[in-house]
Amino acid sequence: MENIPVTSHSHRATKALLAVAATTILWGCLAENSSADAHQLAGLATVVDGDGLRLAGQTIRIHGIDAPEQSQSCAAADGSQWSCGQAATRRMSELVAGRDVKCRQTDRDHYDRVVAVCEVAGMDLGQVLVAEGLAWAYRFYSDDYVAAEDSARQRALGIWSAPNRPAWGYRAESRALQPAAQFMGSSSDSKCRIKGNISRGGERIYHVPGSRHYEATQINTSHGERWFCSVAEATAAGWRPPRSR
Structure with a gap:
């Protein structure tokens, strides 16, 4: 088999190709990291309502849940009414007060809010609200919190202590009226x-x-x-x- 001579020109070409490849990989990694960072928000947050925050200049809608509206009341097991919307907002305030909140963007909604999974000290805020019966699992958009909702329903916690309209039904009725x-x-x-x-x-x-x-x-x-x-x-x-x- 004939040996193919390796010239200095071939060496230079190979080095050039390796340099280009290395640069491409480096830029790819940087771009990937930059993209990931662009979808992460962190810092102290202020509470909008039971499923909304303001963080790093953005309005955040908590992924996968729908908390009662601020003006919404819910029925209790004894037939009385309680301010479930305000209770959800208070609970969210307790969870984030003075703590670093980390949010990972999953989408943007039609109000142009950032939809995100948010955590405080390792606690998933959406999970906590649903598990305590202070929000519904928003099944139309996600199944992430269905198990937590099923558990809250079985234990008759919060909004599950009596039959109650979900937040999306309350909003639709309010608009119609x-x-x-x-x-x-x-x-x-x-x-x-x-x-x-x-x-x-x-x-x-x-x-x-x-x-x-x-x-x-x-x-x-x-x-x-x-x-x-x-x-x-x-x-x-x-x-x-x-x-x-």
Whole structure:
């Protein structure tokens, strides 16, 4: 078999290829780490409600759970009512008070909030709320806390001490009961069809006709929401477009 001579040119080419490969691997690792870091949030948090936090300048929606709304009351075993929404908020406040919270982003919701699994001292906040009967497992989006919910139900804890509407049912009923006039906006001009929504985290987001969440977005003028006639008008008033994923 004929030996193929190795020239100095071949050596240089091989070294160059190895250098390129090493650089590519290095950049790949850095990019991967950067991407991972971008999905991690940590620090002291403030509580929005039973399933919401503010952390590192972001509004966080706890992954996989739905806690009672702040205004929601629940039935107890003896037939009395208790403020389950406020109880869930208080419990969340107890869990995060003065502690470092670590959140791992899993998604963004249609209000542009970061959806994340959050922990304090190794405790999964969503797990704790569901296990104590202070939140429902949000099965439509995740099965992560179904076992915790089943346990709370069997023990008749919190929201499971009596039949109660889940938070999503409470929200739907509340919207249906609001006078239609509240959703008409302040302008009778049919051309003003851009919806100026205010998220639960207080962010002002406008939705144009035909956009992804336009039809699902309801406008309640009693909450400061409004209609706009143009994108320029919405922007000037302090509203922004939804962030794309």
